[in-house]
Amino acid sequence: MSKRNNDHNSEYNKAVKDIWDKGQKSGYEYICFIDLATGKLVEPVHTDGDAHYVSPTFVEIDHLMSAPPDSIHMIHNHPTSSSFSAEDLRYSTVPSVRSTEILGHDKIKYTMMFKDGQRPLASEIKSTYDYEFGKGFPGYVGKVLRGEMTEHEARKAHSHEINQAMADKYGWEYRRN
Numbered sequence: 001m002s003k004r005n006n007d008h009n010s011e012y013n014k015a016v017k018d019i020w021d022k023g024q025k026s027g028y029e030y031i032c033f034i035d036l037a038t039g040k041l042v043e044p045v046h047t048d049g050d051a052h053y054v055s056p057t058f059v060e061i062d063h064l065m066s067a068p069p070d071s072i073h074m075i076h077n078h079p080t081s082s083s084f085s086a087e088d089l090r091y092s093t094v095p096s097v098r099s100t101e102i103l104g105h106d107k108i109k110y111t112m113m114f115k116d117g118q119r120p121l122a123s124e125i126k127s128t129y130d131y132e133f134g135k136g137f138p139g140y141v142g143k144v145l146r147g148e149m150t151e152h153e154a155r156k157a158h159s160h161e162i163n164q165a166m167a168d169k170y171g172w173e174y175r176r177n
């Protein structure tokens with residue numbers, strides 16, 4: 001492995017550790033964007049001080065809008081350990097965003113690669129996500145009510161299923177590990 005790759009990996013590893021440590025401590029969501037050309041973070045890891053939501057800074061938005069296609073990787077944590085939300089998948093509409101990952105607090109990791117897939121409009125992403133959500137929802141409610149799953153387990157499994165369907169539909173590469 002080249003020196004350059006090592007540097008890239010160390011920035012990435014530092015960012016992952018930073019998000020993990022801060023998220024575990026506060027229970028909030030944290031986010032950062034890595035410029036894959038330089039291996040550097042666009043801005044330091046940050047939060048909105050919320051357990052279910054985090055937004056990019058204006059500097060990050062500006063960078064995402066001007067960066068070349070498929071040159072940015074986004075990382076954030078989910079204290080709930082659920083997979084990507086419809087809002088998270090809206091980053092696929094930004095051509096510079098190549099891929100994204102979630103660090104779930106249950107030590108679960110989700111990765112979505114948008115590169116080589118479709119980049120539908122945000123409105124379509126939302127409606128497809130809502131449709132897939134609605135398809136699985138009654139089944140998971142039943143499982144929780146019958147005591148076969150906890151609500152937490154059901155939300156995790158359901159969001160994973162939705163993301164599998166989204167990846168199939170739009171040609172994205174999705175992994176959970």
Ligand SMILES: [Zn+2]
Pocket residue numbers: 076077078084085088
């Ligand atoms: Zn998210």
